[in-house]
Amino acid sequence: MSIRLHNIGKHFETGRQRTRALEPVNLDIHDGELIGLLGPSGSGKTTLLRIIAGLETADPDSGARILFGDRDVTDLHVRDRRIGFVFQHYALFRHMTVFDNVAFGLTVMPRKHRPSAGEIRVRVHRLLEMVQLEQLANRYPAQLSGGQQQRVSLARALALRPDVLLLDEPFGALDAKVRQELRRWLRHLHDELGFTSLFVTHDQEEALELSDRVAVMSNGRIEQIDTPEAVYREPANRFVFEFLGDVNHLEGEVRDGVLTCGEARLSVELPDGPEELLLRPHEVHLVDTPTPEARLPVTVTAISPVGAEVRVELAADWLGEPWLATVRHADYEHLDLQRGQRLYAIPRRWRRFSGHVSQQRQPTPA
Numbered sequence: 001m002s003i004r005l006h007n008i009g010k011h012f013e014t015g016r017q018r019t020r021a022l023e024p025v026n027l028d029i030h031d032g033e034l035i036g037l038l039g040p041s042g043s044g045k046t047t048l049l050r051i052i053a054g055l056e057t058a059d060p061d062s063g064a065r066i067l068f069g070d071r072d073v074t075d076l077h078v079r080d081r082r083i084g085f086v087f088q089h090y091a092l093f094r095h096m097t098v099f100d101n102v103a104f105g106l107t108v109m110p111r112k113h114r115p116s117a118g119e120i121r122v123r124v125h126r127l128l129e130m131v132q133l134e135q136l137a138n139r140y141p142a143q144l145s146g147g148q149q150q151r152v153s154l155a156r157a158l159a160l161r162p163d164v165l166l167l168d169e170p171f172g173a174l175d176a177k178v179r180q181e182l183r184r185w186l187r188h189l190h191d192e193l194g195f196t197s198l199f200v201t202h203d204q205e206e207a208l209e210l211s212d213r214v215a216v217m218s219n220g221r222i223e224q225i226d227t228p229e230a231v232y233r234e235p236a237n238r239f240v241f242e243f244l245g246d247v248n249h250l251e252g253e254v255r256d257g258v259l260t261c262g263e264a265r266l267s268v269e270l271p272d273g274p275e276e277l278l279l280r281p282h283e284v285h286l287v288d289t290p291t292p293e294a295r296l297p298v299t300v301t302a303i304s305p306v307g308a309e310v311r312v313e314l315a316a317d318w319l320g321e322p323w324l325a326t327v328r329h330a331d332y333e334h335l336d337l338q339r340g341q342r343l344y345a346i347p348r349r350w351r352r353f354s355g356h357v358s359q360q361r362q363p364t365p366a
């Protein structure tokens with residue numbers, strides 16, 4: 001089921017205050033896509049999701065339209081939109097077993113649409129099998145872990161065979177390992193069943209790992225919507241770049257092809273004037289001696305050798321904020337990194353944003 005959102009704007013009135021939650025948003029979601037709505041707190045993700053669901057209405061004068069396939073659902077009640085929901089807090093019925101929780105939506109359908117008791121049993125068992133909870137069908141929610149409860153919520157949302165599945169921070173309350181597992185498992189289920197899904201998250205890694213396309217939001221606007229790779233590698237603007245990962249800043253003055261910042265120097269092919277370059281931690285190379293093109297002295301202030309790479313914090317008088325560099329374990333050993341050690345940073349690549357246009361360059365030899 002494709003989804004088309006046209007001019008979805010939203011203001012909230014609280015007392016004398018008027019908050020703009022969404023600027024008019026336009027978005028086309030393809031049939032079978034898994035879209036991540038990613039953004040900081042207050043950027044409008046939940047509001048957009050709730051409007052799609054029919055739990056909230058867009059500003060009446062904004063000309064908002066919501067289409068599910070060819071069906072205009074703008075004025076349809078939530079129960080007629082054929083939507084499945086999963087929220088951060090499981091909201092399972094505490095007094096019902098897992099089986100009954102999943103079956104609930106089917107048992108309360110109007111008689112003429114309601115499947116027979118036998119069909120309901122078969123459908124619920126099939127769903128519990130898919131979420132690997134068949135063994136726990138007779139348990140109550142309180143007897144399940146958080147991750148298991150969330151899988152029940154998902155099975156329950158899918159029981160009515162929705163066209164569209166909406167998930168609001170579905171894994172937000174779970175620990176990192178369970179989140180990882182549920183992500184993989186949601187992706188798998190999504191592909192197997194072929195529905196169209198939107199999920200809200202403020203976790204960059206989750207959005208990049210799970211989505212077919214990510215919509216990065218800030219201040220009620222979609223700043224960029226594209227594949228995870230494209231938003232990460234070709235951010236539309238500075239906000240997207242900074243929101244998607246750690247960033248190091250190098251601010252200084254360019255004169256005759258050399259950027260100077262305190263005692264730091266870097267050869268660049270840029271016009272004279274004030275300049276700011278931005279680098280990801282993996283774009284910072286650490287060496288014992290400076291090169292003719294780059295002389296950026298730094299001191300190691302912290303080392304975290306946990307994980308696939310070593311995270312190294314760097315400070316210097318010429319830096320406002322400390323830098324973060326990620327280095328391979330082999331380089332960490334080779335450099336014999338220690339706290340307090342003095343080294344030189346070499347930017348492998350950097351990016352600059354002038355207005356909303358980004359440019360990416362390799363540093364050039366002087």
Ligand SMILES: Nc1ncnc2c1ncn2[C@@H]1O[C@H](COP(=O)(O)OP(=O)(O)OP(=O)(O)O)[C@@H](O)[C@H]1O
Pocket residue numbers: 012013014019020021039040041042043044045046047048202
């Ligand atoms: N019912 C409401 N009444 C008044 N203002 C609201 C209401 N719901 C949301 N807002 C405001 O609208 C803006 C967008 O909120 P929204 O919940 O959509 O953001 P979000 O990106 O989902 O944030 P979070 O990640 O914190 O849930 C915020 O400024 C919020 O304070």
